[in-house]
């Protein structure tokens with residue numbers, strides 16, 4: 001009887017850990033994995049940015065996000081409930097809902113204690129194709145505001161041709177490096193990591209392969 005119970009507990013444990021891994025990756029780094037989701041999907045004009053603070057929420061930084069988070073308790077966290085579709089369901093129309101990968105990443109991060117963690121990953125600048133290295137950066141940091149339905153500033157960064165158009169316009173690097181004469185991106189807060197900027201720069205120098 002005891003052995004059966006032990007086996008059951010072990011299999012439940014294995015199942016839980018593998019599920020979490022498959023859905024959101026092993027870590028849950030605030031600066032690299034979680035903040036980009038909020039900035040790209042929640043801080044548009046009229047929404048949860050430092051200026052508009054809709055419903056009292058500025059979701060462009062850690063302190064603001066923590067107002068709606070109970071560490072280790074996703075189901076009691078206001079923010080987690082709304083992205084899961086509970087009333088109110090966020091992001092609201094015309095913006096698209098978060099992918100289940102993003103929802104699970106936020107859940108994992110809350111379960112791990114919702115810390116303000118940064119620099120969790122080693123810098124990988126070895127891979128320079130659009131699909132391997134650049135697309136994921138755009139997806140997490142930029143596409144929420146720059147997609148085909150909402151091409152802020154005229155830029156749709158959801159596919160290869162849109163990203164190369166921004167390069168041809170000489171706007172991409174200046175904006176992500178926050179150089180003078182450019183509008184700093186992502187809009188409303190944060191900056192993509194030096195490692196990600198280096199990867200994008202090297203990719204452009206190599207001719208921006210798809």
Ligand code: HEC
Nearest residue numbers: 040043044141142145152153171172175182183185186187
């Ligand atoms: C919260 C929404 C939002 C996010 C996230 C965002 N952008 Fe923007 N972006 C805008 C808006 C709005 C404009 C137009 C601003 C204007 O014209 O005043 C813009 C303009 C730009 C421009 C033109 C800049 C210039 O100097 O003219 C570029 C390039 C750009 N974005 C790239 C990016 C990249 C790359 C990312 C991700 C790292 C990103 N954006 C993330 C909303 C966003």
